[in-house]
Amino acid sequence: MATQLRNVNDGGEAILQALRNLDIDYVMSSPGSEWGPVWEALARQQVDGRDGPTYLSCWHETLAVDLAIGYTAVTGRMQAVLLHAGAGLLQGSMGIHAAALTGTPMVIMSGEALSYGEDREFDPGRQWFTSLSVVGGPHRLVEPLVKFANQASSPSTLYEQVVRAGELAQRSPSGPTYLSVPIENMMHEWTPPAKMRKAPPAPKTRASDADIEAVAALVAAAKNPVISTESAGGSADGYAALLSLAEALSIPVVEGMVAGVCNFPKDHPLHLGFGPQPALKEADLVLVVKNRVPWYPPSDCPAVAKVVVIDDDPIKDQMVYQSLQADLYLEGDVPTTLRLLEAAVAGAGLDKSAAAERRARAAAAHDALWKANRAAEAASAGKGPIDPAWLCAELSRVLPDDTVYVDETTTHRRFVQSHLQHKGPLSYFSVPSGLGQGLGFGLGVKLANPDRPVVTVIGDGAFLYNPVVQSLGFAKQAKLPTLIVVFNNQGYNAMRNNQLSYYPEGTGKQHNLFLGHTIDAPEYSDLVAPFGGWGRRVEDPADLESAINEGMAAVAEGRTAILNVVIGR
Structure with missing residues (x-):
């Protein structure tokens, strides 16, 4: 030996x-x-x-x-x-x-x-x-x-x-x-095998023609179909296939509460936002496309809608409980399934008049949602304390269009979903599972995208759960500079909110005692200095644009940047 x-x-x-x-x-x-x-x-x-x-x-x-x-x-x-x-x-x-x-x-x-x-x-x-x-x-x-x-x-x-x-x-x-x-x-000594082979790629599976045709008939007959997705955009192919299907059949898209990737253009007239939306309640057919949790509570699915689940792995054995309420499954490679379904609906005969009507309804709903989001940004623009909606809007305006965002926010996730305008496939990733992984995930995204700017948006609480020193040191060692934007509301707001939801008139509220909320924080922007990085704290809205630009200039020089933005909620 x-x-x-x-x-x-x-x-x-x-x-x-x-x-x-x-x-x-x-x-x-x-x-x-x-x-x-x-x-x-x-x-x-x-x-x-x-x-x-x-x-x-x-x-x-x-x-x-x-x-x-x-x-x-x-x-x-x-x-x-x-x-x-x-x-x-x-x-x-x-x-x-x-x-x-x-x-x-x-x-x-x-x-x-x-x-x-x-x-x-x-x-x-x-x-x-x-x-x-x-x-x-x-x-x-x-x-x-x-x-x-x-x-x-x-x-x-x-x-x-x-x-x-x-x-x-x-x-x-x-x-x-x-x-x-x-x-x-x-x-121990090893003798290589006589036949050395490259492992072939895993084959793609697909749903049967009969199942696809059955779903195509449902889509062709539906008056108010809706697509609900969490991760159809997990590949550029999936993003393109979903966009093609939705446009060809005039079906609006609602992204899931915990959408993990960019699935559909936010500015598209068929995009109707995130999480529970009126379109889902009014639907007569829901195509659940790679979505583990399309509704919450799990049994709260649309009352009259048929539910078709399209996924390569719809029943998740790593979930303790799951209730998709499916009537039919199309199980197999999702981009392939979406393209086959689009072709099958065309063959079955799409009611173009009904499709045009629902596209117009969707466009009107999208327009109202879009205007409400832009109005919220305008209402808080330039005002102190900095509002998370305006912070997201400013990041969208100032940062390059090809920026890739990695998101480890919690209480600010709804602001990121509504106000951060990432563009195109694989331009946004939310961090799954427990907090403390955003910095590493962002560095992996940067390793795969050396020529694109990568920006990690992260809550102050989530930042502290991360291996910060190790991540900053490795980023310098591996030459993987990113911009880290800390959404600093100066506490664990998720903990405070949960205590209030359990005890709305409890002792904590009466005496302002929220023991899980307090963070006696360091100055986050100082932590990158030992690794040759750039850091800045921003409290004045007038300083935000210049700070974003300074941070990106540091990244362009090969230095990690931390922008600590103090926000009001």
């Missing part, structure tokens, strides 16, 4: 070759002592000038996982994450949960030891005996969060087990997979 002094193929090379054959671009890692064999293989790759994944040392486990999520969200390409033992796996588990919620394919590995110093030829280190090992294996820690969790059980199977984990991650329903890799197996 003792290969550490010999330059031979071992388990580290097996892992790296598997990642090459899975077409992995990056190995994102918060380094742990078990990964010496992989680092050695990466060193040989560099010295030999071989193609293969680039290694990124990420300073923190949550950062490593979120970097992979953000990168895959833009590119659609699965990445690999190496964590440290069970401890690192636990540290990165919030990001792993986010990957599960969003169906982000990812191969995650961490190490373990099997011999605990009893093998006289190889000592993995006493830390595995004293503190790092997990009874039953570290895969037990993440089984609820991943599609597949297992141990790489032998040196002979290690290579194929990594390849299989990658192929499983990409199969519908896509999501993260996990392998625990014993150090002893990585140190």
Whole structure:
């Protein structure tokens, strides 16, 4: 087993070759002592000038996982994450949960030891005996969060087990997979397979022609159809297919309460806003397109509407409760399904007069909503304290049209949805799962978009949940400058609001005691200085435009920028 002094193929090379054959671009890692064999293989790759994944040392486990999520969200390409033992796996588990919620394919590995110093030829280190090992294996820690969790059980199977984990991650329903890799197996000599193959891409599935024709007949007959979506725009292809279907059939679009991406142009006359909208209540047919939670409470669906769910994975096994109220399913690749449905409705015969009428109704409703949002911005323009609606409007006006926004706001999400004008597919991403992931997600988006400005909008409370030092340090190290805009309402307003909703006339309200609300905050804009970044605090509305421009100038110079905007609500 003792290969550490010999330059031979071992388990580290097996892992790296598997990642090459899975077409992995990056190995994102918060380094742990078990990964010496992989680092050695990466060193040989560099010295030999071989193609293969680039290694990124990420300073923190949550950062490593979120970097992979953000990168895959833009590119659609699965990445690999190496964590440290069970401890690192636990540290990165919030990001792993986010990957599960969003169906982000990812191969995650961490190490373990099997011999605990009893093998006289190889000592993995006493830390595995004293503190790092997990009874039953570290895969037990993440089984609820991943599609597949297992141990790489032998040196002979290690290579194929990594390849299989990658192929499983990409199969519908896509999501993260996990392998625990014993150090002893990585140190063992490895013989490459006689037949070395590139792993093929996962095939796309599609709904049957009969099901598509049945839904086409419903659409053709409907008077008030509505599309409800959360993540149809998760790819440029999905965005284009949804836009084409809605325009061809004159069907208005409502984006979900927790829309995770830009699904449809906000300025389009068929866009009717976010969350519960009158159009849904009045609908006689709802096309639920990649939307896990189209209504809340979950049983509060339109009373008379037929509900058709269009999704590659409609019934989410990672959700504790889900009630789509579906009458029919079109299950398969969503862009393909939308294009086939559009063609089938054309073949079934669309009532053009009815379509024109509903398009006119939708345009009038959109117009009223659009004017109300612009009026809210105008009413608060230039006034102090800075209003979040106007802040979003100013960001939209001043920042370049090709800006990509990453959103980790909570109480301000409704302002971002209504007033921040991102443009085109893959121009907006909201951070899933728990707070504390926005900075890493934003850096992953920047890694995938090196030539586009990336702006992370984030609440002050959410900012504090993030691994801030690690994210700022990694951004400098990896040359990934972004603009971070802190929506600073000087407290955890979500906590205060929840206490009031539970106890509207309670002791907290009577005595102004909201113990979960207080943030004794640092000056956020100062935190970037040790990393050569730019920071500025803004309270006066007159300073906002110049501050945004200064921040973007710093980003153009390759420096991370933090704009701390104090807002009034």
